[in-house]
Amino acid sequence: MRKDCEADFHGVHPPLSELDVNALRRRTQSSEPSPEPSSQPSPARAPSGPTFAAATQPSYARTLFLGPDGLRPGWGLVFYAVVYSALRQISLLLAHPTIALWTFVDECSLLLAATIPAVVLARVEHRPWRSYGLPVQRAFEPAFWKGILWGFSAITLLMVALYEFHAFDFGHLVLHGLRLAKFGSFWAAMFLAVGLYEEFFFRGYSQFTLARGTGFWPAALALSVLFGWMHLGNPGEQWQGALAAAAIGLFFCFTLRRTGSLWFAVGFHAAWDWGETFFYSVPDSGMKSPGHLLSSSLRGADWLSGGSVGPEGSVLCFVVIALTWIAFEKTHPAASIRGHREIVPLPATAGSSSLRSSE
DSSP states (O other), X not given: OHHHHHXXXXXXXXXXXXXXXHHHHHHHHHTSOOOOOOSSXXXXXXXXXXXXXXXXXXXXXXXXXXXXXXXXXXXXXXXXXXXXXXXXXXXXXXXXXXXXXXHHHHHHHHHHHHHHHHHHHHHHTTOOGGGGTOOGGGTTSHHHHHHHHHHHHHHHHHHHHHHHTTOEEOOOBOOOHHHHHHHHHHHHHXXXXXXXXXHHHHHTXXXXXXXXXXXXXXXHHHHHHHHHHXXXXXXXXXXXXXXXXXXXXXXXXXXXXXXXXXXXXXXXXXXXXXXXXIISOOOBTTBOXXXXXXXXXXXXOHHHHOGGGOGGGSHHHHHHHHHHHHHHXXXXXXXXXXXXXXXXXXXXXXXXXXXXXXX
């Protein structure tokens, strides 16, 4: 049966060559219907937006504590005051007032309490120590000794004026020989510590940092008022003595402005206090200390002699301060020191960290 069918097939359709088979296959594929396009639209691709760099903003805490010039002045002053107060309380707990020379030890502890937080803040703020007015490399250089000379000359001028107005009597010597040398040296060391402490505490880190926020002279005025006000805590002090202390403090700020450091003010401060307390043996800001050179006395009306305050309570003290200020301004003109390579940069205006504006 298969043979008959094959014969019949070959009879109707002759055998195809391989070329014909390939051609037939191509015609068959081309005749197949193409798939109809879908009536539903294809889902639209999400548009790609422009690419930006990721925006980075400082944290709230960083903005709160740090500004473009480092730690914000307010926070620096708060930290400085808190650490100073804590160290001061510790020194009071360890105090032994009955020990000889405790007054000197206490003054040194105040100096440490004022400098330790400033050392920490100098590292936090990445500032050189000289920015705060006491460059170590300039310690006890000519500016300091000039301050010694100016300070002793100023208090001498005041005492001579009081003597000429019959408000002061020199008395006579009460110390001789070894006791004179001992007490003279002790009070010299004591008032050097006082000068270093008070100048740095009121016109060092505090002056530099407050000036960053308010400008140099507003900061100087505020801290000088504080300096005078704190003297009211002394026994025997009165408002005129506190006002004189504020005026002297403002003069010290002027010397800082002109010289770029506190070393002149430290020397002036130490010599003024030494001359007042030891050499001329009169009350210093309401306090009269033992171990003085003379049996001197003040007499007459308090407005002239200073009364219980001492010479700083006299109206003549303001005259001496004014004359000293004028003399210093004449001998230390701003133009002559502005180009000095060792002048410490001081904030001139609010938000500034260097001395850029004119006097």
